[in-house]
Amino acid sequence: MSTTTAAPRTTRRSRDWARRAPLLPALIFTILLTQLPFLATIWYSLRSWNLLRPGSQEFTGLSNYAAILTDRQFLGAAANTVLITASCVLVSMVLGIGLAMLLDRRFLGRGVVRTLLITPFLILPVATALLWKTTMFDPVFGLVGFVLSPFGLGDVDWASSYPVLSVVAALVWQWTPFMMLLILAGLQSQERDVIEAGQVDGANTWQMFAMVTLPHLRRYIELGVLLGAIYVVNTFDTIYMMTQGGPGTASANLPFTIYQRAFLGFDVGQSAAMGVVVVIGTIIVALVALRLIFRAFLSSEEQNA
Amino acid sequence: MRGTDTRDPRAGTPKARRRPVAALATAACGALAMTACAGAGGSGSDSLVVAIVANPQMQDAIALQDHFTEEYPGVDVEFVQLPENEARAKITASVATGGGEFDVVMISNYETAQWAEYGWIENLQPYIDSTDGYQGDDFMPAIRESLSYEGDMYSVPFYGESSFLTYREDLFEEAGLQMPENPTWEEVAGFAAELDDPENGVSGICLRGLPGWGEVMAPLNTVVNTFGGRWYDEEWNARLDDPEFRSAVEFYVDLVREHGQPGAANSGYGGCLSRYSQGNAAMWYDATAMVSSLEDPESSTVVGKNGYTAAPVANTGNSGWLYTWSLAVPATSEHKDEAWDFISWMTDPSYVSLVAEEYGWERVPPGSRASTFEAEGYQEVAGGYADPMREAIEAADPQNPTVDPVPYSGIGFVGIPEFQDMGTRVSQQISAAIAGQISVEEALEQSDQYAREVGDTYQGEDRR
Numbered sequence: 001m002s003t004t005t006a007a008p009r010t011t012r013r014s015r016d017w018a019r020r021a022p023l024l025p026a027l028i029f030t031i032l033l034t035q036l037p038f039l040a041t042i043w044y045s046l047r048s049w050n051l052l053r054p055g056s057q058e059f060t061g062l063s064n065y066a067a068i069l070t071d072r073q074f075l076g077a078a079a080n081t082v083l084i085t086a087s088c089v090l091v092s093m094v095l096g097i098g099l100a101m102l103l104d105r106r107f108l109g110r111g112v113v114r115t116l117l118i119t120p121f122l123i124l125p126v127a128t129a130l131l132w133k134t135t136m137f138d139p140v141f142g143l144v145g146f147v148l149s150p151f152g153l154g155d156v157d158w159a160s161s162y163p164v165l166s167v168v169a170a171l172v173w174q175w176t177p178f179m180m181l182l183i184l185a186g187l188q189s190q191e192r193d194v195i196e197a198g199q200v201d202g203a204n205t206w207q208m209f210a211m212v213t214l215p216h217l218r219r220y221i222e223l224g225v226l227l228g229a230i231y232v233v234n235t236f237d238t239i240y241m242m243t244q245g246g247p248g249t250a251s252a253n254l255p256f257t258i259y260q261r262a263f264l265g266f267d268v269g270q271s272a273a274m275g276v277v278v279v280i281g282t283i284i285v286a287l288v289a290l291r292l293i294f295r296a297f298l299s300s301e302e303q304n305a
Numbered sequence: 306m307r308g309t310d311t312r313d314p315r316a317g318t319p320k321a322r323r324r325p326v327a328a329l330a331t332a333a334c335g336a337l338a339m340t341a342c343a344g345a346g347g348s349g350s351d352s353l354v355v356a357i358v359a360n361p362q363m364q365d366a367i368a369l370q371d372h373f374t375e376e377y378p379g380v381d382v383e384f385v386q387l388p389e390n391e392a393r394a395k396i397t398a399s400v401a402t403g404g405g406e407f408d409v410v411m412i413s414n415y416e417t418a419q420w421a422e423y424g425w426i427e428n429l430q431p432y433i434d435s436t437d438g439y440q441g442d443d444f445m446p447a448i449r450e451s452l453s454y455e456g457d458m459y460s461v462p463f464y465g466e467s468s469f470l471t472y473r474e475d476l477f478e479e480a481g482l483q484m485p486e487n488p489t490w491e492e493v494a495g496f497a498a499e500l501d502d503p504e505n506g507v508s509g510i511c512l513r514g515l516p517g518w519g520e521v522m523a524p525l526n527t528v529v530n531t532f533g534g535r536w537y538d539e540e541w542n543a544r545l546d547d548p549e550f551r552s553a554v555e556f557y558v559d560l561v562r563e564h565g566q567p568g569a570a571n572s573g574y575g576g577c578l579s580r581y582s583q584g585n586a587a588m589w590y591d592a593t594a595m596v597s598s599l600e601d602p603e604s605s606t607v608v609g610k611n612g613y614t615a616a617p618v619a620n621t622g623n624s625g626w627l628y629t630w631s632l633a634v635p636a637t638s639e640h641k642d643e644a645w646d647f648i649s650w651m652t653d654p655s656y657v658s659l660v661a662e663e664y665g666w667e668r669v670p671p672g673s674r675a676s677t678f679e680a681e682g683y684q685e686v687a688g689g690y691a692d693p694m695r696e697a698i699e700a701a702d703p704q705n706p707t708v709d710p711v712p713y714s715g716i717g718f719v720g721i722p723e724f725q726d727m728g729t730r731v732s733q734q735i736s737a738a739i740a741g742q743i744s745v746e747e748a749l750e751q752s753d754q755y756a757r758e759v760g761d762t763y764q765g766e767d768r769r
Contacts, residue, residue: 264729266725
């Protein structure tokens with residue numbers, strides 16, 4: 001912001017403000033709506049307060065943070081969050097690429113197939129979780145058990161024996177269409193001449209995919225992973241409906257754990273501290289991810305230029 | 306879903322009837338901008354909103370609401386019924402924040418004294434004393450005591466329960482075993498080892514293992530108490546790593562892992578009920594409320610084969626818990642008199658006769674009134690278990706649950722506000738130990754930390 005002479009500085013400043021002023025109301029509104037509650041959360045996280053004990057409020061400094069960071073349950077939920085998010089995003093990305101490649105060619109009934117493939121993304125998440133819990137995974141009348149019964153896996157109670165796997169399966173089903181749509185957009189923006197050049201050079205199908213299509217898709221994949229991760233980290237409804245975080249805390253992730261401590265345990269201090277820790281962790285991850293994305297976009301733009 | 310009376314199409318769907326009034330109420334709220342209009346069902350209307358736990362006996366009450374309407378034509382009742390855990394969370398959140406959605410709430414002896422102290426619920430003693438034929442003295446003394454604060458009742462019991470041990474008399478006879486009057490846990494563990502027969506799908510004993518402060522913690526807490534374990538000493542130091550506490554938890558976890566039901570970490574009261582009533586367990590230690598299902602030919606295959614005996618003990622004279630589902634009026638209610646009309650109808654001696662008449666004596670809400678135990682019809686139906694149940698309720702002493710003095714009250718729970726949270730977190734550790742994911746040692750180490758965090762906030766103040 002250092003300029004040399006005084007006169008241009010004032011005009012530039014007024015021009016800057018002319019540009020900023022229309023944005024100010026929105027900015028102030030956003031700050032009020034997001035940052036004030038966050039400040040209140042930080043304030044609560046420094047206090048010991050159980051809602052069911054009026055007058056129990058007192059300032060305890062960082063002891064809530066010490067308590068949750070030595071709590072096996074919280075650390076387990078953090079590990080589960082990473083596991084569920086990573087596996088869900090990766091698996092649905094791989095499936096999404098595969099389905100997008102298939103949809104990228106012309107065939108009879110393509111519109112119908114595409115609509116059917118997008119449908120899981122449009123169903124309410126709560127309904128999805130309920131469907132998977134009962135129609136698919138139920139040990140007595142679930143479809144999964146019925147299909148697997150020839151292999152002796154007919155009466156496995158998936159949701160309680162393999163809770164994380166079950167939750168991830170439902171999430172993958174829900175998120176694959178999202179990935180597929182992104183990748184499909186990427187595929188359809190591929191330039192014909194590049195493909196023709198590859199074919200002239202005698203590349204086979206696999207080489208075409210690995211050397212030409214995949215590098216072109218890189219930024220779409222990164223965008224999909226980033227957006228998917230942001231959404232899936234916050235998964236609550238699927239876990240609430242399918243496993244209630246159980247058995248024990250085997251499938252609890254951070255949002256569910258915070259919900260339990262805040263709305264079933266009424267421990268305002270510790271749940272606020274958990275919230276703050278999660279926000280900080282998310283910011284760090286998002287910064288790293290965004291930097292990667294920007295770098296990808298910048299480098300590809302340089303290549304295109 | 307017993308208890309929903311098909312003859313009354315309105316029983317299950319009070320919402321449908323209420324819609325015009327609710328809409329009017331909403332309109333009135335908008336016009337008058339009344340702040341009290343927040344909440345489900347619109348407490349701004351003239352309807353009485355009753356939040357209730359959806360157990361069989363409560364559903365009977367909902368099905369019988371026409372009888373209430375006949376008696377009090379001016380009062381319109383709307384039920385919000387939820388499963389136990391959800392009901393507790395919703396009611397607690399509403400009352401603690403002064404939400405005012407409900408005019409009548411179903412709570413228990415865990416909440417009553419605490420909430421009375423905070424002034425969250427109404428003192429019902431004046432109502433009890435001024436209602437003809439209500440017979441407040443007829444409540445079981447232990448139950449009345451547990452719902453009182455400074456000598457006045459702040460909620461009134463719908464039914465009361467303790468815990469005892471049921472066992473299959475036929476299996477004991479086959480094995481040549483004899484259940485003593487007051488068994489010890491050691492004897493019970495011996496019987497469980499003898500009768501455990503996994504090949505034929507019969508486990509030696511069924512014990513809850515499902516996480517939740519109202520699930521695995523309830524029976525486990527009675528075992529801890531009778532082994533002499535304490536959550537806190539009188540200075541509020543956490544004592545979960547004491548040898549007494551540890552040996553109790555080890556005993557419970559080992560017993561259920563070795564001779565208990567398969568999948569124990571996921572079975573709670575409901576799971577054990579279905580196992581035992583289908584003949585898949587030789588013994589079951591749990592709530593006395595089990596009898597209405599175990600002795601019901603519609604839902605049980607072991608009717609008439611069961612013996613009932615007192616809760617097993619180790620170092621104390623008795624160990625049964627004391628629990629009661631009761632009805633209270635939040636201080637924020639705007640229809641306190643109508644609320645009492647409803648509560649008194651549902652907890653009156655005449656309600657018991659009404660249920661007996663409509664559904665039979667085995668379905669009356671038991672354990673809250675002495676007169677119910679003494680009723681001839683109930684004696685006929687409940688001959689096998691009425692006395693053990695009554696003795697267990699009378700013997701329970703929530704003020705002195707264990708060997709040494711403690712700063713809290715409660716047998717199946719610890720009577721402090723934080724126990725909903727702490728008990729649930731400890732129960733998750735215990736459940737993980739039952740599942741074999743961690744050792745009892747590790748579970749108690751973590752649990753002791755939870756208890757210390759809570760105990761710290763009590764040190765330096767005397768709350769007894």
